[in-house]
Amino acid sequence: MEVFSEEAAKYVWGGAIPLQIRLHESEVTTLPPPPPALVLGSRIGYLPLLVPLIKPYFSSTLPPGEDTVWFDYNGLPLKWYVPIGVLFDLLSAEPERPWNLTAAYVINGNCKNIMNMAQADQFDLWQSLVKGRIPVRLYIRNVGESLEDLEDAPIIDSWDRISYINRAVEIHKEGGNYMTLKHAMRTLLPEIFGDEDPDNRYELREEGSHEAGSSFGDPETISMTRNDLVEETSFGSQRSSEANLIRIQGIEPDLNIPFSWVVNNLKNPDYFLHLCVFLRTSSCQAKAT
Numbered sequence: 001m002e003v004f005s006e007e008a009a010k011y012v013w014g015g016a017i018p019l020q021i022r023l024h025e026s027e028v029t030t031l032p033p034p035p036p037a038l039v040l041g042s043r044i045g046y047l048p049l050l051v052p053l054i055k056p057y058f059s060s061t062l063p064p065g066e067d068t069v070w071f072d073y074n075g076l077p078l079k080w081y082v083p084i085g086v087l088f089d090l091l092s093a094e095p096e097r098p099w100n101l102t103a104a105y106v107i108n109g110n111c112k113n114i115m116n117m118a119q120a121d122q123f124d125l126w127q128s129l130v131k132g133r134i135p136v137r138l139y140i141r142n143v144g145e146s147l148e149d150l151e152d153a154p155i156i157d158s159w160d161r162i163s164y165i166n167r168a169v170e171i172h173k174e175g176g177n178y179m180t181l182k183h184a185m186r187t188l189l190p191e192i193f194g195d196e197d198p199d200n201r202y203e204l205r206e207e208g209s210h211e212a213g214s215s216f217g218d219p220e221t222i223s224m225t226r227n228d229l230v231e232e233t234s235f236g237s238q239r240s241s242e243a244n245l246i247r248i249q250g251i252e253p254d255l256n257i258p259f260s261w262v263v264n265n266l267k268n269p270d271y272f273l274h275l276c277v278f279l280r281t282s283s284c285q286a287k288a289t
Contacts, residue, residue, distance in 0.1 A: 003260055004264050020099070027103075043083065043250065048069075071101050137165075171259060178260060182256060189243075243279060
């Protein structure tokens, strides 16, 4: 497999998501309300870049002084820092096209970003590049127990229900051997991908550790802990987690694909590789000791 694919590059750089954006009902000052704006959002772009495109649709219905736009999906304010494609892959479990968003305006720009990159993360990003590693941003969503269809996944109504890991990952194994996406996932989430699983289910290990080396891997920056993934019950059983699927740039890749190919072809222009992981919980009887 070639390290760089021109076809994949065109897919990433040209990828777009059809959006249907409605003005929030609280902002409507005319009857009938304005029709929704239909636009294409670049996968690697950010929501603020859409503002000049949608303002003409709604400007005639807004009172004077309202100029700053917020977007939400099912009542959840969308983070301006996260690429549009990642937001779509993460929040629209069963891809919804067009993606229905709501726009709300803030008077005189009186708002703040939700989730700006910390200064320490910016420093460690560049340090990881110097050392030949790729910075990975992992978004982890639990879709519930015994879920048959992603369409039935519970709606995310708070960002507290999404866990994040910022981590720099080696592209090659020690000795120069290539590593697969599966190997990379073991580094990022050893609790889920830690051991070889003959059934390819990647169930949670009893023990797991994250490598240190930069704040991308320090415990302080990993918001998902083992206690988030395993829940003891009073009936002597455990609720374990297993990977339901992984999405990168809207693709659900084979875990045996070379990680170098994934990095070279699917990373964003910010040089981050954004991965969305959907976990499914299941109950299992605790082992007797």
